[in-house]
Amino acid sequence: MTFRQDEVGNRMLAALMPADFTLLQPYLEKVKLPAHFEIARPRSRLEYLYFPESGIGAVMTVSPNDRSAEAGMFGSEGFVPTSTIIGDDIVPYLIEMHVAGLGYRVPIKVMRELTARSSSLQIPFIKYMHVFATQVAYTALANARYRIEQRLARWILMCHDRLRSDELDITHEYIAFMLGTRRPSVTTALHVLEGERLIRSNRGLIIVLDRKGLEEFAAGSYGIPEQEFERLIGRAHRETE
Amino acid sequence: MRYFFNIRDGETFIADPEGSDLGSLEAAIDEAKANAREMIAERLRTGAALRDQVFELTNESGDIVARIDFKDVLH
Numbered sequence: 001m002t003f004r005q006d007e008v009g010n011r012m013l014a015a016l017m018p019a020d021f022t023l024l025q026p027y028l029e030k031v032k033l034p035a036h037f038e039i040a041r042p043r044s045r046l047e048y049l050y051f052p053e054s055g056i057g058a059v060m061t062v063s064p065n066d067r068s069a070e071a072g073m074f075g076s077e078g079f080v081p082t083s084t085i086i087g088d089d090i091v092p093y094l095i096e097m098h099v100a101g102l103g104y105r106v107p108i109k110v111m112r113e114l115t116a117r118s119s120s121l122q123i124p125f126i127k128y129m130h131v132f133a134t135q136v137a138y139t140a141l142a143n144a145r146y147r148i149e150q151r152l153a154r155w156i157l158m159c160h161d162r163l164r165s166d167e168l169d170i171t172h173e174y175i176a177f178m179l180g181t182r183r184p185s186v187t188t189a190l191h192v193l194e195g196e197r198l199i200r201s202n203r204g205l206i207i208v209l210d211r212k213g214l215e216e217f218a219a220g221s222y223g224i225p226e227q228e229f230e231r232l233i234g235r236a237h238r239e240t241e
Numbered sequence: 242m243r244y245f246f247n248i249r250d251g252e253t254f255i256a257d258p259e260g261s262d263l264g265s266l267e268a269a270i271d272e273a274k275a276n277a278r279e280m281i282a283e284r285l286r287t288g289a290a291l292r293d294q295v296f297e298l299t300n301e302s303g304d305i306v307a308r309i310d311f312k313d314v315l316h
Contacts, residue, residue: 147287172259183261184246184276184296185283191255203258 009053015124040095048105049084055101060094075162085125135225142221154222244269
């Protein structure tokens with residue numbers, strides 16, 4: 001099956017130079033990315049890298065005694081695992097889908113061969129590695145310096161960016177797991193955001209009412225990695241058009 | 242058994258819409274205490290004033306099976 005670059009829903013693939021997309025295109029395989037699908041398990045050998053078109057995935061840090069926390073979130077803007085771009089096929093993280101979606105996969109072996117043939121192919125991917133590192137850095141800042149309500153606002157905004165819907169089908173239990181906190185802390189924090197009329201929360205459903213307000217509430221914990229993405233990848237793509 | 246960790250905070254009531262499966266009422270009370278400690282710790286960490294909050298534990302029928310005052314979990 002052939003895919004046209006202006007039809008792919010993944011922003012990394014869309015950001016490639018047309019000649020590089022043509023090089024990669026024959027190896028793109030369209031795949032379903034169901035919820036709980038494990039893209040990578042810690043320290044196991046990987047065959048593919050993935051370019052989601054929809055859904056949400058998480059890069060989770062897992063300790064040897066099974067403590068885990070979300071390090072970063074990805075969706076249709078990115079690709080995983082980012083380390084495949086240096087040719088590596090083992091990651092220390094757990095990478096899994098949490099909201100089901102669709103996407104493409106490419107064998108890591110092929111990616112290695114193609115990046116050896118075209119020096120421009122890996123430029124958007126290396127830029128994304130930097131953007132993703134920025135996101136992880138802001139997760140560290142949020143965890144160290146922000147209140148749970150602000151961290152929750154940031155997390156909801158990041159989901160909102162990737163789901164293209166104001167209705168987020170997410171339980172408190174799941175949010176608590178992702179934020180590394182207990183469930184009542186999330187329920188109470190959602191109550192605070194609801195009191196500010198930023199969201200509405202029903203059982204298993206969070207409805208974004210005021211996105212601008214959520215951004216203000218997140219008070220700088222959200223936004224810089226997203227701006228970095230647009231500065232480095234979004235704009236670069238427009239310049240080639 | 243499914244237990245619901247509702248919070249009473251002065252005039253405000255925050256219902257737990259999901260609940261948690263726990264083996265016994267004793268386990269649910271331990272869970273409530275751990276929850277309260279985390280919530281107190283979060284307020285202390287961020288320099289917020291503590292609030293007079295109470296967990297009202299309910300079962301699946303909606304009966305209140307225990308009350309855990311946040312003040313009492315620090316001892």
